[in-house]
Each structure stands twice: as C-alpha cells, then as structure tokens.
Amino acid sequence: MVWFHDMHLSGVEQSHREELGVFLRGITPAQGIAAKEGNRPSIDTHKALAAADKAIETMKTWWNQLLDKAIADSETRIVA
DSSP states (O other): OHHHHHHHHHSHHHHHHHHHHHHHTTOOTTOSEEOOBTTBOOEEHHHHHHHHHHHHHHHHHHHHHHHHHHHHHHHHHHHO
16 A cells, blocks of 8 residues: 555645645744735635645545545455
8 A cells, every 4th residue: 555655745645735835834823814925925824724624634534535445446356
C-alpha cells in the first residue's frame, strides 16, 4: 500500500495542501480577521479554519474509502 502514500504526497493531495496553506499560513483561531499578506487575501480566520477542517475531513474520508475498496478488491483476488 506504499503507492497510496506516494500518490497522496506527490499528486492532487499535495496540491490541495499547498493551496490550503496559502490561506492558513500564519493564522490562529485567536485572530478575527487576518490582514492580507503576500498572495493571501484578508480572511476571516474562523471561517477559514472551519473550512480547512471540513476539507481535511472530507479528504480523509475519501482516502479511507479508497483504501477500504482497495483492500476489499485485494482480498477478493486472493480468494479467487
């Protein structure tokens, strides 16, 4: 299952992480509005962090379902 890890880090998920990072870099829940910085616009930190948490949970669910399917397919091939 190492290929899942490699695909995850060097593919689409790496891009997602980098794109989320633009908005989340340097912000904390204690801030209300984070001022524009570099290529990051001014953002509401609470909304940004909540959206990031939702995106991360969605990605985790997707990857877990993909892994479960791969395991099931693998077990089916072993039995056959």
